[in-house]
Amino acid sequence: MDPRDHSSAPADGNQTSSRPRGRWRFFLYSAVGVVMFFVPVTIGESTTIPLDHLVTALREALGGAAAYVALAIILAGTVRPFVTGRWRRSPARTVFALLNVVGLTTSVMIVSGVGPDVLFAPELGPFLYEALVIPVGLLVPVGAIFLALLVGYGLMEYLGVLMQPVMRPLWRTPGRSAIDAVASFVGSYSLGLLITNRVYTSGQYTGREAAIIATGFSTVSATFMVVVAHTLDLMHLWLWYFFLTLVVTYAVTVIVVRIPPLSRIPDDHFPGVEPQPEERITQHRMRAAWSASGEALQAAPPVVRNMSRSFLDGLLMAMQILPSIMSIGLIGLLLATFTPLFDWLGYLFLPLTWALQLPDPQLAATASALGIAEMFLPATLVAGHESELLRLVIGVVCISGVIFFSALVPSILATEIPVKIWHLVVIWAQRVLLTLLFATPLAALILGVT
Secondary structure, eight states, rough: OOOOOOOOOOOOTTTHHOOOOTTHHHHHHHHHHHHHHOOEEETTTEEEEEEHHHHHHHHHHHHHHHHHHHHHHHHHHHHHHHHHHHGGHHHHHHHHHHHHHHHHHHHHHHTTSOOOOGGSSTTTIIIIIIIIIIIHHHHHHHEEEEEEEHSSSSHHHHHHHHHHHHHHHHHHSOOTHHHHHHHHHHHOHHHHHHHHHHHHHSSSSSSHHHHHHHHOOOOOOHHHHHHHHTTOOOGGHHHHHHHHHHHHHHHHHHHHHHHTTGGOOOOOOOTTTTTOOOOOOOHHHHHHHHHHHHHHHHHOOOOOHHHHHHHHHHHHHHHHHHIIIIIIIIIHHHHHEEEEEEEHHHHTTTHHHTTTOOSSHHHHHHHHHHHHTTTHHHHHHHHSSHHHHHHHHHHHHHTTOOOOOTTTHHHHTTTTOOOHHHHHHHHHHHHHHHHHHHHHHHHHHHHHOO
């Protein structure tokens, strides 16, 4: 991509961009989207974003029916590739279509309570279905409704112009990706990927830019970070932990985007769509940001149509994600539980954990390796360890490693973003090594301060 360099903002006389009809929509719809995704609200004893409250209330209202709603989504997602013929398009799609059948089978067993005893171990089938499948199955479609307000009425374009001087030099993504990166970090990875995929397929990101965002910022939600902190007995350091994780995650991404495989992914737009590269602004940035938001607002569809389309997009993504969680995720957890694979994989990180003088370096290395199966497993392995430094560092690795097979990998592969499985494995290893390198001295400094 070779964006044009503009030395000034569009002229004030451009009525289409500077005075679109219904400018109030920019303020109202964007504000609702920001509040739903980013403003913590306390209801009862729970403090989290309104979207999370809404999904929790929906799950409580559904009661036992939530499991059957998720099962219906899994059934639809398993059948769809065979009905549309997508399963024939490549060997990878064939494999994933067959894995979806495995996911549907295990889901039926979990819901019906009939199946091998190993499937019902609390950390295996029930964990995947209750802690991942049902929340994701509700969160993605419902969140997509409000996603339309967040990204569809000029806010992304407005912030994009303002953030150009930061995003492009550091992370090699357009300024418009700033809100995407924040949503991907503090919100659900599934919703972050929904934003990324939608923007990529509309021609506003290149494949490399979409891959950077998907593999560099799409962590678990801030709400689940609280769960990790509780597990590791770090809640008395919550703000330190949150901001350490934020800084390390973004710092690691600065480096990973500059080395293969991310740096080798083609910088091309989605096939068949008209590229919409972001214009480079060098002067009158505030005026240009206002103008860009106006142009987006002018082209925005009516809110009901936009939210309906976004809901369907979210539902289709949930249909692709959930069967994979119950197949690929289960395979990963079975390997972690019943084989020494991750002990062996931990030797990849042992030289670094030893050189950094982390307490119990072998345990730290094994815990770091477990993250590729499921991001929560490293926390469970070191929970209760006497070393607060070890617990804090591994808590950061859980989040900054980003890539895990129980959910994020199937979610990425369900999108159109051009990344392969081997890309994801290599990027995961790079991120874990760099996270250990950055987080250990910073965590030691924090604990020295506190």
